[in-house]
Amino acid sequence: MTATTRPDLSVTLGPLKLKNPVMTASGTFGFGSEWADFFDLSRLGAIMVKAVTVHPRQGNPMPRMIETAAGMLNSIGLQNPGLDAFIAEKMPYLRQFDCPVIVNIAADNVGDFNTLAERLDTVPGVSALEVNISCPNQACGGIEFGVDPELTRQVISSVRARTRLPLIAKLSPNVTDITVIARAAADGGADILSLVNTFVGTAIDIKRRKFRIANRIGGLSGPCIKPLALYMVWRVANAVSLPIIGMGGIVNASDALEFMLAGASAVATGTINFVNPMAPVEIVEGIEQYLQSQGIASLSEIVGTVR
Amino acid sequence: MRYQLDVPILAHERIADCEYEMTLLSPEIANCARPGQFLQILYDMTYNPFTRRPFSVYRVDREKGTFSIVYLARGVFTQGLRNKQVGQNLSVVGPLGNWFTPPDSPDVTLILVGGGVGAPPIYFFASELSAEGRADRTVVVINGARSESLLVGVREFSELDIEMHFVTDDGSFGARGVVTDVLLERLERQDGPVQVYACGPTGMLRAVGNLCIERDVPCQVSVETPMPCGLGVCMGCVVKIKDAASPDGFTYQRSCYEGPVFRADEILWE
Numbered sequence: 001m002t003a004t005t006r007p008d009l010s011v012t013l014g015p016l017k018l019k020n021p022v023m024t025a026s027g028t029f030g031f032g033s034e035w036a037d038f039f040d041l042s043r044l045g046a047i048m049v050k051a052v053t054v055h056p057r058q059g060n061p062m063p064r065m066i067e068t069a070a071g072m073l074n075s076i077g078l079q080n081p082g083l084d085a086f087i088a089e090k091m092p093y094l095r096q097f098d099c100p101v102i103v104n105i106a107a108d109n110v111g112d113f114n115t116l117a118e119r120l121d122t123v124p125g126v127s128a129l130e131v132n133i134s135c136p137n138q139a140c141g142g143i144e145f146g147v148d149p150e151l152t153r154q155v156i157s158s159v160r161a162r163t164r165l166p167l168i169a170k171l172s173p174n175v176t177d178i179t180v181i182a183r184a185a186a187d188g189g190a191d192i193l194s195l196v197n198t199f200v201g202t203a204i205d206i207k208r209r210k211f212r213i214a215n216r217i218g219g220l221s222g223p224c225i226k227p228l229a230l231y232m233v234w235r236v237a238n239a240v241s242l243p244i245i246g247m248g249g250i251v252n253a254s255d256a257l258e259f260m261l262a263g264a265s266a267v268a269t270g271t272i273n274f275v276n277p278m279a280p281v282e283i284v285e286g287i288e289q290y291l292q293s294q295g296i297a298s299l300s301e302i303v304g305t306v307r
Numbered sequence: 308m309r310y311q312l313d314v315p316i317l318a319h320e321r322i323a324d325c326e327y328e329m330t331l332l333s334p335e336i337a338n339c340a341r342p343g344q345f346l347q348i349l350y351d352m353t354y355n356p357f358t359r360r361p362f363s364v365y366r367v368d369r370e371k372g373t374f375s376i377v378y379l380a381r382g383v384f385t386q387g388l389r390n391k392q393v394g395q396n397l398s399v400v401g402p403l404g405n406w407f408t409p410p411d412s413p414d415v416t417l418i419l420v421g422g423g424v425g426a427p428p429i430y431f432f433a434s435e436l437s438a439e440g441r442a443d444r445t446v447v448v449i450n451g452a453r454s455e456s457l458l459v460g461v462r463e464f465s466e467l468d469i470e471m472h473f474v475t476d477d478g479s480f481g482a483r484g485v486v487t488d489v490l491l492e493r494l495e496r497q498d499g500p501v502q503v504y505a506c507g508p509t510g511m512l513r514a515v516g517n518l519c520i521e522r523d524v525p526c527q528v529s530v531e532t533p534m535p536c537g538l539g540v541c542m543g544c545v546v547k548i549k550d551a552a553s554p555d556g557f558t559y560q561r562s563c564y565e566g567p568v569f570r571a572d573e574i575l576w577e
Binding site: 027028029030035037050058059061064066067070071072074076079223251271273274275276278 | 308309310311349354355356357358359398400532533535536537538539540541542543545546553555558559564577
């Protein structure tokens with residue numbers, strides 16, 4: 001038996017270097033400690049923690065989440081302990097692992113985004129910030145920053161000015177042309193783009209004649225959105241030169257590889273984490289096996305090769 | 308320890324109207340499961356239905372390394388579950404959540420209240436208490452359902468060394484009425500300290516909880532909510548827990564992680 005060289009799974013996303021391309025999408029992996037019994041977090045390419053806001057948030061009333069065909073709708077409302085508690089209580093646990101921690105920051109005004117970036121800039125163990133521009137901007141009547149190119153550019157450049165950390169702009173798919181927003185995020189100074197966030201949707205209970213989630217609308221995720229997300233990753237990869245973290249309905253290595261062939265340098269698992277806690281590490285193994293079976297030495301060779 | 312395992316089905320039987328018991332082989336889970344904990348079961352690898360569903364642990368045989376669950380076949384998931392055959396494997400994550408905790412003192416009388424398909428964790432708890440063999444501790448179980456055909460575990464409960472009460476809405480088995488009728492009557496003739504535990508539909512839990520709060524009787528309830536992940540990360544199963552330090556007077560806690568068992572006086576019922 002001849003020893004085969006293991007393929008190189010490492011990825012370089014601008015200033016961010018990862019040992020493998022698989023991370024856990026924000027909001028689907030808590031703050032990591034919930035996974036202690038399943039696998040060593042050091043096996044992940046990176047952890048994207050649940051969105052953090054300046055102040056603690058209670059989140060929305062129940063029901064918050066329902067199953068739909070091949071996916072789910074959620075409207076959690078950013079329930080989180082707030083920035084101080086995140087730094088004091090969640091970061092010490094996360095720092096134990098040989099795994100970059102990407103903090104998803106959320107706010108409904110630019111001032112809060114600035115505060116989050118300034119404070120997190122100096123917190124040991126934080127490897128990058130993912131700017132969640134999909135929450136409604138109260139100053140502009142509650143529309144999402146991420147659906148408007150000018151607001152996108154403004155918030156990204158404002159955060160850019162306040163941190164040296166690698167900056168990821170998380171794009172909303174709820175737009176007419178995602179490449180316009182992607183370019184705006186690039187102009188604002190984002191290092192990396194992550195896409196897609198959830199698709200806005202709803203569901204109605206016909207017996208009670210009411211919306212099935214308390215907030216009436218929610219974000220659709222899961223395998224049902226994969227073709228839509230893959231299309232958007234391919235579009236953005238062809239329009240913008242920034243590295244992409246692809247996500248949206250990935251359940252296995254084959255899904256992850258589709259995103260990489262379409263142009264994503266790395267991927268994130270989201271809703272599948274709820275169903276198969278081992279999915280992230282199974283996907284790392286599956287990608288390695290694919291590269292071996294195809295005789296490919298390095299993962300970077302395949303990124304964006306399907307044009 | 309929480310496991311994700313593919314485990315074989317050892318037995319699968321209809322036990323009442325639309326109610327089924329499925330026995331699975333897993334020494335890991337049988338050994339560490341505690342009364343009130345639950346498992347998340349995957350329908351199959353086609354992910355259709357997509358998310359796992361929660362099922363409480365019912366009967367545990369640690370020597371044989373088996374445990375069982377009970378389900379009511381009423382939705383797409385559970386109606387499909389009926390077709391799973393003995394010998395097939397199911398993907399199971401668990402045991403999850405917290406559990407019912409008995410007081411240290413044997414002098415406290417324990418009253419366990421189960422309603423409908425909320426009876427399984429009550430049975431598990433009663434069987435553990437009964438197996439302790441402490442003759443000095445009184446264990447009372449009140450198990451209710453709409454009618455006899457929906458009552459879980461009549462034979463199993465009757466085999467335990469406990470004070471057993473059955474109650475049905477239509478009087479088809481045991482007393483006629485609801486579990487709170489029997490609980491009230493039992494509390495009124497109780498001398499000495501007592502603690503109540505309950506699992507069942509939300510309306511029943513609320514009624515049992517309020518009845519206990521009015522009488523200063525400590526009460527733990529296992530809440531019923533959707534459990535999209537069961538792992539503590541999706542935040543889709545939260546319940547309002549009183550919190551004087553919060554401006555809203557409550558904080559949301561995860562029924563899959565901090566729960567499903569909460570003190571009745573902590574819950575702010577919606």
